[in-house]
Each structure stands twice: as structure tokens, then as C-alpha cells.
Amino acid sequence: MNTNTYILATSKPWHHSQAADLLPGKERYVWANNPAELEEIIGKGQNIRYIFFLHWNWLVPEQVWKNYECICFHMTDVPYGRGGSPLQNLIVRGHTSTKLTALRMVEEMDAGPVYTKKDMSLSGTAAEIYKRAGELSFDIIRWMIETQPKPTPQQGTPTIFKRRKPAQSELPIDGSIHDLYDHIRMLDAPTYPPAFITCGEFVIEFSDAEVGEKELKASVRITKKSR
Template sequence: MWAHNPRQLEELIGQEDSIRYIFFLHWNWLVPEDIWKNHESVCFHMTDVPYGRGGSPLQNLIVRGHKDTKLTALRMVREMDAGPVYVKRDLSLKGTAAEIYQRAGELSFEIIQWIVGNQPEPEPQSGEPVVFKRRKPEQSILPGTGSLEGLYDHIRMLDAPTYPLAFIEYGEFVIEFSDARVEGQELNASVKIRKKQNQGQS
């Protein structure tokens, strides 16, 4: 069964007598304490926790120069991304954000099948936590200095429906970039131009 919002989740839980696991994929809402305390709730995070707890993990990893990461399945607790870990799997950070999210989604389903089949006991995280801050829309502005590779990374890490695309402002217009590729000494990308008042970046 699937729930796409908190109301549906509450309804489904109310209809079921016994629930072994609740898996949360791309869930954007706070999960009530009575749910994760009373049901084994498993979420997925795109870092090798405790490194990279917090917001915008994909973008924060690429900004820091990472080429690959771990997709971690962990049990929900009160503190964000601090729960015990069921399993970690390798995840490449190549390609656009949309492509990376697609790979992560496919890997998540593999992990779900493994957890259901093996019912592992999650193990506490070890090491010093490194917490990422959630990125703000204005951080999507294309930097004015740096390398072509850096510009490429900036564009591709935002190239997904869930984030503001990399952009610059030019007079009354906003110019957005996607589908970036480095070819020799050039960076090519698709460009979309629109009026500022429609940008929704504030």
C-alpha cells in the first residue's frame, strides 16, 4: 500500500491491524511521534551517516567534491537522520540530479526487499556527526567564477523537478540552465528564459 501525504498515511495505519514496517521514500512531511514510536519506520538518506545528516544531501555532497556516496536505510527517531542503520549501499553521483534520484529510488526498492526478507536489527551510528544545511533558492544562482567543471556540477546537481534550476538574472529576465555537458573547452546547456515576476525565487 502507498500513502502520498500525511492524511493518507494516517488512514492506512488506521485500517491495518498489524504493520511490520513503514518505509518512507521522498517523504517531505514531519512524521508524528506516535507513528515512528509504535511502528518500525524506515527512511532513506543519501549519505554515509553520521556524515551528511540534514538537508539537501545530494547538492551538499557534490558541492564538496564527492563522486559517490552511500544510500543509507535507517530507523526513524526524534533527531533527524540520527537513527540506527539497517544497511548502506553504494550510490554513484554521476549525471543530473534527476538521474541520481532515479538510481536512488531503484536502489531503495532493492533495500526494501532485502529488509523485508532478512529483518535485520539496525545498528547505532558511530563517529562524529557532520550536519548539512538545507540549501536556499538563492544558492541556485550560477557562480560568476570558477572552472567549467564547477559550473557543470552546479547545473547538474539542481537539474531535477524538486529544486530551482541553476539560474542568472539579466535585467527583467531569469535565465535557467539544465542538461549541462562539458565538451572540450566548452560547457553546453539548455536555456530557458522567463520574466522575473514569474520566477518564484523569493
């Protein structure tokens, strides 16, 4: 009897430490951290059942999503919020909670049929939210391996999010103290461009924000602008 292979594709390091405690141990899992590793694994033809894209920074080739059951995890209640930078776009719009959606990849971004949706809080820093999403993703993976569900088409009119650019991490010049807190925390995660301001030749980056009624405290990191 051939054992199924499940590919875990991620570009973020925090998923590796979560997987050991949250995935059933009897299955065969293979990590792909970039497109070259993914191509190499697929080329070995190891009875691949699912490819789970936990957090992926690259376009998935058509020959992959057409020939394998590819599942991505999107941090919105699709079809609302299809597109890029879902966490930041949700917080900017004032959302305090969302759905983590597992859907099958198709040609159009985030438009595929849905396997399941799980409630998820948007409290805390981006790092804490991404960790929460990872834990929910592994819960869904375990459930999918056990139940082999069929996805259902999305219903409703899509709302499309645009991917944010690094320049948008600059602190806003107006708004409330809580708006400023949201701006800092939604960018506070490894590998993400942090909230910042510039002062002459210096760049001041902000993290670890704490908010009160009339004040905000945060850690700062100051570097010189790169030339």
C-alpha cells in the same frame, strides 16, 4: 494468517514507476504521497510491518515513528552528512560517490540506527541520481522484507548538512567550467528549483548540461520575473 502491510511514503512521482519491477509481488503495498494519506492509512490499522520513507518533504509525527518501524533512506555515509539537501551538499564538496543508507527514524534527524548501506555513484543529473537511489532503495526494501534485519547504532562524530535554499540555485560568478556543470546538474530534476541567473526582468534557467574541457553546453528556459 494476516498479510503484512508495507507503506511506501514518497513525495516524488518517479518512485511509483520503479516499484512495479523492483518489489516482490506477493506482499501488500500501500502508497502515501502526503501526510493526509499517511494518516488515513495508519488509521485503518492494517497490520503495518514497515513504513518506508523513500523521499518525504514533511516532519514525521512522533506517534508514527514511535509506534511503527519507520525507515528512511539517506544519501550519505552517516553520521557524515546528516541533515538536508544531501545530494547537493555532497557534490558541492566534491564527492563523486556516496552511500545510500537505510536507517530507522528517531527523534533526531538522520541519527537512528542503520540497517544497511549501499555504494552509489553521484554521476549524471540529479534526476538520474535520484532514480539510481530509488532503485537501490527498492533493493533494500526487498532485502528487509526477506531478512527482517536489526539495525545497529551509528558510530563516529556527526557532520551536519544544512538544507539549501532556492536562492542558492543561482549560478556562481566564479570557479571552473566543471564547477558550473556540477551546479547545473545537481539541481536538474523534476520538482527542484533549477540553476538560474537573472538578467533585468528575465530569469534564465539551465538544464541538460554537457561539459567539455573548455566549454559547457546547456538547455535554457527564459521567463519573466514574477511580480
